[in-house]
Every structure is written in C-alpha cells, then in structure tokens.
Amino acid sequence: MKGIIENNENYQPGLSIDCVIFGFHDNQLKVLLIKTPYEHKWSLPGGFIPIDEDIDTAAVTVLNERTGIDGIFLRQFAAFGKVKRNDQHFGKAVLEHYKIPEEAGKWFTQRFVTIGYYALVDFLKAIPQKGNSQEIIDWIDHKEVPELILDHKQILDKALNTLRIELNLMPIGYNLLPEKFTIPELQKLYETILDKKLDRRNFLRKITNIGILTKLDEKKSNVAHKAPNLYTFDKDKYDEVLKNGLNQGW
Amino acid sequence: MKGIIENNENYQPGLSIDCVIFGFHDNQLKVLLIKTPYEHKWSLPGGFIPIDEDIDTAAVTVLNERTGIDGIFLRQFAAFGKVKRNDQHFGKAVLEHYKIPEEAGKWFTQRFVTIGYYALVDFLKAIPQKGNSQEIIDWIDHKEVPELILDHKQILDKALNTLRIELNLMPIGYNLLPEKFTIPELQKLYETILDKKLDRRNFLRKITNIGILTKLDEKKSNVAHKAPNLYTFDKDKYDEVLKNGLNQGW
DNA sequence: TTACATTGCGTCATTATAACACAATTAAAA
DNA sequence: TTTTAATTGTGTTATAATGACGCAATGTAA
Numbered sequence: 001m002k003g004i005i006e007n008n009e010n011y012q013p014g015l016s017i018d019c020v021i022f023g024f025h026d027n028q029l030k031v032l033l034i035k036t037p038y039e040h041k042w043s044l045p046g047g048f049i050p051i052d053e054d055i056d057t058a059a060v061t062v063l064n065e066r067t068g069i070d071g072i073f074l075r076q077f078a079a080f081g082k083v084k085r086n087d088q089h090f091g092k093a094v095l096e097h098y099k100i101p102e103e104a105g106k107w108f109t110q111r112f113v114t115i116g117y118y119a120l121v122d123f124l125k126a127i128p129q130k131g132n133s134q135e136i137i138d139w140i141d142h143k144e145v146p147e148l149i150l151d152h153k154q155i156l157d158k159a160l161n162t163l164r165i166e167l168n169l170m171p172i173g174y175n176l177l178p179e180k181f182t183i184p185e186l187q188k189l190y191e192t193i194l195d196k197k198l199d200r201r202n203f204l205r206k207i208t209n210i211g212i213l214t215k216l217d218e219k220k221s222n223v224a225h226k227a228p229n230l231y232t233f234d235k236d237k238y239d240e241v242l243k244n245g246l247n248q249g250w
Numbered sequence: 251m252k253g254i255i256e257n258n259e260n261y262q263p264g265l266s267i268d269c270v271i272f273g274f275h276d277n278q279l280k281v282l283l284i285k286t287p288y289e290h291k292w293s294l295p296g297g298f299i300p301i302d303e304d305i306d307t308a309a310v311t312v313l314n315e316r317t318g319i320d321g322i323f324l325r326q327f328a329a330f331g332k333v334k335r336n337d338q339h340f341g342k343a344v345l346e347h348y349k350i351p352e353e354a355g356k357w358f359t360q361r362f363v364t365i366g367y368y369a370l371v372d373f374l375k376a377i378p379q380k381g382n383s384q385e386i387i388d389w390i391d392h393k394e395v396p397e398l399i400l401d402h403k404q405i406l407d408k409a410l411n412t413l414r415i416e417l418n419l420m421p422i423g424y425n426l427l428p429e430k431f432t433i434p435e436l437q438k439l440y441e442t443i444l445d446k447k448l449d450r451r452n453f454l455r456k457i458t459n460i461g462i463l464t465k466l467d468e469k470k471s472n473v474a475h476k477a478p479n480l481y482t483f484d485k486d487k488y489d490e491v492l493k494n495g496l497n498q499g500w
Numbered sequence: 501t502t503a504c505a506t507t508g509c510g511t512c513a514t515t516a517t518a519a520c521a522c523a524a525t526t527a528a529a530a
Numbered sequence: 531t532t533t534t535a536a537t538t539g540t541g542t543t544a545t546a547a548t549g550a551c552g553c554a555a556t557g558t559a560a
Contacts, residue, residue, distance in 0.1 A: 013263045015363060051361050055331030079329045079365050081305030111301050113265060115329050115363075168499030169415065184538075194500055201540080202518065209516090225537040226525035247497055249418030250444055434507075451509080452549065459547090475506040476556035 004048055005100055008107040011048045016114040017059050018046040018152065019074075020159035021067065023123035023139055024176040029192045030123065030139040031156060032066060033148075037134045038097035043149045044156065045137070046114065059117040066137065067119075067126035073175035074119045077162040078155075081113040085151045118159040120175035164194060170242050171212055174233045182220050182228035183207070210246070212238040254298055255350055258357040261298045266364040267309050268296040268402065269324075270409035271317065273373035273389055274426040279442045280373065280389040281406060282316060283398075287384045288347035293399045294406065295387070296364065309367040316387065317369075317376035323425035324369045327412040328405075331363040335401045368409040370425035414444060420492050421462055424483045432470050432478035433457070460496070462488040 004011055021032040033042045047062040049055055056076065063072050095105045128137040140146070142160065145153070166172070172193075173186055187203045207213065214234045219227040254261055271282040283292045297312040299305055306326065313322050345355045378387040390396070392410065395403070416422070422443075423436050437453045457463065464484045469477040 012361065012363065015265060049331070049363075052333055054333050055329065055363060076329060079305065079326060081299070081365070083302055083304050111262065113262065113299075113305060113365075115331070165419065165495075168497065182538090190500060198500065199518075199520090200538080201520085204539085206517085223537090224527055225535085226539080228538060245415075247418065247499060249497060250440060250448065432507090449549070449551090450507080451551085454508080456548085473506090474558055475504085476508085476558095478507060 005098060005104065008104075010051055012051050013107065014110050014112050015055075016046055016048055016112050017055065017062055018044040018080075018114050018116055018155055019059060019062050019066070020044060020116065020118040020156050021063065021126075022118065022120050022142075022159075022163070022176065023126060024189050024192065025123040025139065027188050027192060028141040028143070029160075029189075031142050031145060032126075032128060033138060033140050033145070034131070035136040035138075036097075038093040039149060040093075041147050041149045042140075042145075042152075044152045055115055059115075063117075063119050063121075065131075066129055067121055068129055069121060069125055072119050072121055074117055075162075075166075076115060076117050078116045078158055079113060080116060080151055080155060082151065083111060085114075086112045114155070116155045116159060118163060120163075120172060122176065122178060124178060160193075167193060168247060169245050171210060171233075171238060171246070174235070174238055180216065180218070180230045180232055182230060184228055186231075210241060212241055255348060255354065258354075260301055262301055263357065264360050264362050265305075266296055266298055266362050267305065267312055268294040268330075268364050268366055268405055269309060269312050269316070270294060270366065270368040270406050271313065271376075272368065272370050272392075272409075272413070272426065273376060274439050274442065275373040275389065277438050277442060278391040278393070279410075279439075281392050281395060282376075282378060283388060283390050283395070284381070285386040285388075286347075288343040289399060290343075291397050291399045292390075292395075292402075294402045305365055309365075313367075313369050315381075316379055317371055318379055319371060319375055322369050322371055324367055325412075325416075326365060326367050328366045328408055329363060330366060330401055330405060332401065333361060335364075336362045364405070366405045366409060368413060370413075370422060372426065372428060374428060410443075417443060418497060419495050421460060421483075421488060421496070424485070424488055430466065430468070430480045430482055432480060434478055436481075460491060462491055 019032075023030045023032065032045060034045050035042045045062055045066045047058060047065075049058040053061075056074075059074060059076070060072070063074060064070060094100075095108060100108065123139070128139065130137050142156075145156065147153070148156065163172075167190065173181075173189060176189060177185060183204055184200075186207065187198060187200065190203070191198055212234055213231045216230040216232060218230045220230055221227065269282075273280045273282065282295060284295050285292045295312055295316045297308060297315075299308040303311075306324075309324060309326070310322070313324060314320060344350075345358065350358065373389070378389065380387050392406075395406065397403070398406065413422075417440065423431075423439060426439060427435065433454055434450075436457065437448060437450065440453070441448055462484055463481045466480040466482060468480045470480055471477065
C-alpha cells in the first residue's frame, strides 16, 4: 500500500483487481476474506495493477501473496464498472488511516473499475497471508459471508454463479481437493457448489464416465462407517477434458 | 473524438471498450468493422468511458451509435489487459492525424485495458453509421476478416468462442434473425456460428422441443424448391429459457 | 414431363438420465 | 457380544435424449 501512495503513477489509474478465492473444507465452500481495522466491513482480496504488468499477472500476484501457492486455477470472469460502485469508499476510512493528503488522495477517490477473478485452491495448501499486521484474513463459509464493502457481494455472487455454470462445462476438483480423495468427497464438493443434493449412484456413474479418475488400491482410514475407496485425478485426461469441454450440446 | 482530446479528464483513463457486433446475412456470420483513413488496418468499433457512465452504458452507447438500434443483445465477455497490447498504437497515425500535441497525447499513449462486449443484432435493422466522413464501416464475413489493429483479432476470436459456448446455454436467434424466419434459416445460423453441419431432422426436433418457437400458418414466398414454413419466437418462453438456461448438466 | 434440390415428418438403435434396491462395511449403541 | 444405524459399492429398470437414417411432398428448372 505504501508504494502505491507515493508512486501511484506506476499503477494503472482507476482500475483494480478483486479475487474470489474458493477453498473446500469441512463440506463447506469457503471464500478467503479480509478485514482491515479501518473498515467496518470485510472485503475481497484485491490489488492494483502495475502499469508494466498484464492484468492476469497482477491477479496471480494478488493470489500468490494471499495464499502462498503457485500454479493456481485462476479465471477472469467479469469487469465491474458502475459509476457509483466506489463513490463512498476510500473517501473516509482508508485515506484517514493512511493519512493521505487530499491531493494525493484523489488518485484513490477517483471512479474505479475492477476486474473480477475467481480462483480454486486446495484449502490445506493455501495459507492465508496478512497484508499487514493489523489485517485479519480468514476463510469464511460462502453461506455465512458477512456484509462486504462496495459491490464485493455482487462480485462474489457473480463468481459463484460463473463457477456453477462452468461446472457443467469442465471438470473441477483437481484444484479444490487434496491429491487423494473419495467419490463421496467429490460429490459433496459438487453438491456444495450447486447447493443441491445429487444421487450417489448416478453421480458415480457420470463422474467415472468422464474418464478423469484413477481408482487407487487404497481406502480412506480413520473414518466412521464403511471405508470409502481413494481416487486421484488422471492429470493428462483431466487437462484434456478441461481444454475440450464436457457437454457438446449441439 | 474531439471532445475527448480536449476534455480527457472527463473520461476513465487507460480504459476503453471494444464491441464485437455480430449480424447474420447471406448465410454468413458478419462482424461490423471500421477502417479509418489514418490506419492501415481495420478495427472493432470501440470507445472510451465517460467517468460518469457505467461501463455497460458506455458499451450500449457505442453500439447504438454504430448500428442505430436500441434494445440490443449485448454482453460483456472479457477484459484484455496485456501490457504491450497498445504499445505501438496511437503513438503514430492517430496522434498525427488529429495533430494532438505531445503532452495531450500522453493520455492516448498510456497503457490501455479494454473491456470486450459482443452484440447480436438484426442485420437488416442495423444500419452501419460512420463516426466521421472519412471512416469506412462495413459488415465483414467473420471468415474473411482482414488484419486488425492491436489485439482486436484476439478479442474477436474470444467473442466468437464465447458465443459458441453460450449457444449451448441459451437460445439465440431472436436477436440475429428477422421476426419471421424458417427452420432451415435458423439451422444455418447455428451451423454458421458453430462452423459445423447439423442434421436437419435432429435439429428440428431439438429446437422445437425447447418450446420457444411458434409455427405460423404461412410459408416463405419467392423461394426455390419447396416453400418452407415460417416461424416466430414466443418471446415470453424465449426470455424464460434465456433466464433459466438450457442444459442443466448436473 | 422429368430431374433435382429442399422441406416435412417419421423410424429405429444407441446412449444418457432419473429413480430406486440390496448387500457389505464399520462405529457406536444396546 | 449383538444390534442398530450410517455409509459405501454395485447393481437394475423405465424413461428420455441423441444420432443416424428413410421416404414422400413441394416447387424450380431442365
């Protein structure tokens, strides 16, 4: 933040990035959110775009800084550019907190357009990183997201909606689950994202027919009831399906 | 253009809009392209964003100015923000042509991010409008698009690709065809967009099963061979399907 | 009058989907 | 130790969707 206050001519003016980072844990679809001490609401992790960086690169940077992982599944899904989307932000809390003089503050109070990215990450590998010591960063169940700043709730909703649609076009799971997982776990992931129950047996048939799963000669241990079999993704086939898409339609 | 040269502080800096406007005619999917006398290549119709306008509104304005129609099907599909996407543009031809002094020209030579929209319009209702007398604006078959400026070819490709995917998620045709049309015409539209042949009989079955077509008691006249029946879209059902989507997948 | 391209309507085999049955496994309760 | 309950693995069956065709009707042009 300090760098940009002093050298905002090095950043793309009026343009920001916001990331909706999804993780899956305890049968919950979680979102990585941030709370700064000078704001009363939570917000999506975001950032500005150095003028000498591609916007995608800037998004990767935000994500990497916040989760500590590389090679993340990251997709741009929409740009948000309503005139009034940030008209009462930065104007108060942030500028005061950073003691930014009015003239320099104009850079922050201008009308901002933001580009939304969503990411799918392995909850156990992603370690939430604070931007500074006063920040709080945490995984929050998407069903219990508190009030967010600006239009961040809309951005989050749109991201989830996009994810739901893309679920029908491509396989997911590789990015959200640990290397070894069970079919019921994968099903829970789908059910959680879609917010609806699926039939166990039909799910198994459909997911295995895609041809991206490898059944391991190993069962999950330390579980109540019957121990489910473990699977991994066949990465080559997975990537092929990712590239070519699932349902052809016409 | 004049307004923005003198009052560029009224526009969102470093951000533009580009529109991929599709029309369907003579069994060709056509794109509305522009050629300015001071450029050797063609370009997508685009524009800048007034700081007091939503980006979507700015896109509607561009579209309306270029086609003369309202109530257009218009969708934002991606933002393009590679660092070098406009590094050799504006720097020469445009600035010279408009005799923009170097200082004022900096606004145009800065790094630009552009937001891509695609539109579907009725070819016969859309009348290409020149921005000024020296411009050429024309419908060009998407298979014969000449070399375009900057990354406009990529933007066009991405738009078409998005359209192909969305064809499986929603009905189209209402925006691209005249009010009355035949099934073979609708099929040609699909085939042209997808660039593949479809079976007549299966197409009829599938498209009618969607329940968005109304068969008219009228046949197309002045045609070679057997006169095909005319149809219209049932707008209520069409909109309902548009809203809810076609294939559920999971 | 005939040839030909196109339309309208239909069949049939295959595949995909939805709904459901039952046995096996394992922790916890009785 | 036995029983209960939850969960997993592996089916079956009926229905719907899809892909690959056949054939007669229509209207232009040879």
